[in-house]
Amino acid sequence: MADLPLREGERSCSAEDPRSALDGGKATRERARVVICDDERRLATLMAGLLEQHGYDAVPASSGSELLELIRNGRVFDAVVLDVNLAGEDTASIIRALQEYPSVPVILSSGYGEDDLPLALRREPNVRGYVGKPYTADRLVSAIEGARQRPSEP
Numbered sequence: 001m002a003d004l005p006l007r008e009g010e011r012s013c014s015a016e017d018p019r020s021a022l023d024g025g026k027a028t029r030e031r032a033r034v035v036i037c038d039d040e041r042r043l044a045t046l047m048a049g050l051l052e053q054h055g056y057d058a059v060p061a062s063s064g065s066e067l068l069e070l071i072r073n074g075r076v077f078d079a080v081v082l083d084v085n086l087a088g089e090d091t092a093s094i095i096r097a098l099q100e101y102p103s104v105p106v107i108l109s110s111g112y113g114e115d116d117l118p119l120a121l122r123r124e125p126n127v128r129g130y131v132g133k134p135y136t137a138d139r140l141v142s143a144i145e146g147a148r149q150r151p152s153e154p
Contacts, residue, residue, distance in 0.1 A: 006031040007112065009046065009069050012122075014025070023079070025144030029077075031057075032055075032056050032057070032078040032079065032144070032148070033056070033057045033058075033059075033075075033076055033077045033078050033079075034048075034051055034052070034056050034057070034058045034059070034077060034078060034079045034080070034081065034144060035058070035059045035060075035061050035067055035075075035077050035079075035080050035081070035148060036048050036058060036060050036061070036081045036082060037060075037061040037062075037063070037066070037067040037080065037081065037082045037083060037086070037094075038060075038061075038062065038081075038083040038086075038109065039062055039063060039083060039085075039086045039087045039089075040062075040083075041060065041062040043116075044060035044061060044062055045060045047081075047137070047140060048060040050137035050140075051137065051140065051141070051144075053137070054133075054137060054141050056141075056144075059075070061078075063086060063089060064082075064086050064089045064090075064091070064093075064094035065089070067082070067094065068094065068098075069098055069148065071098075071101070077104055078104065078148060079104060079106075079107060079144050079147060079148055080098060080104060080105070080106045080107065081109055081131070081140065081143075082105045082106055082107070082108055082109060083092065083109050083110065083143070084094070084108050084110040084117060084121065085110065085111075086110070091121065092120065092121060092124075095121065095124045095126065096104060096124070097125060098126055099124070099126050101126075102125070102126060103112045104126065105127075105128035105129060105147035105148055105150065106124070106126045106128065106129075106147075107127075107128065107129035107130065107131055107143050107144060107147045108121065108122070108127055108129070108130045108131075109131050109132075109133060109135070110130075110132065111130065111132070111133040111134075112132075113129040116130065117130070120134060126153075128146075128147040128148075128150045129143045129144070129146055129150070130143065
C-alpha cells in the first residue's frame with residue numbers, strides 16, 4: 001500500500017507537529033488538502049470555498065469517479081469528505097479504492113444519522129470520521145481535524 005505523494009518541497013504534517021499545539025492546529029490546517037465529494041456539486045463547491053476561508057486547500061468533486069480520477073492523476077489530499085449517497089455509485093467500492101492510500105482519512109457525510117449508516121461502511125479502516133448534513137464549516141473543520149488526528153486501524 002502506498003501513501004499519497006507529497007508535493008515537491010513539502011514535508012509531512014502530523015498531529016505531533018509542535019506548532020499545531022501552539023496555535024490550535026492552524027499551522028496544520030493551512031497546509032491540509034481536502035477533497036469534498038458530494039453529488040450535489042453546488043454543495044461540494046460551497047463547502048470547498050468555506051474550507052478555503054478556514055485555511056485549507058479544498059477541491060470539490062461531484063462523483064466518486066471524479067474523486068478517484070483526481071487522485072489517480074496525482075492530486076495529493078490529506079483528507080476526503082465523502083457523501084454516503086452518491087447518485088448511482090457504490091460508496092463502499094469508492095472507500096475500498098481509497099484504501100490504497102491508508103494515511104488519508106475518509107470522513108463520511110450524510111443526511112442520515114451516523115448510527116443509521118451501514119455498519120460495513122463505518123468499519124472500513126480508512127473511515128475515521130462522520131459529519132451529518134446539514135453541517136456548518138466549523139463542524140466540518142472539526143470532523144476533518146479529528147479524523148486526521150485519529151490513527152488508522154489495522
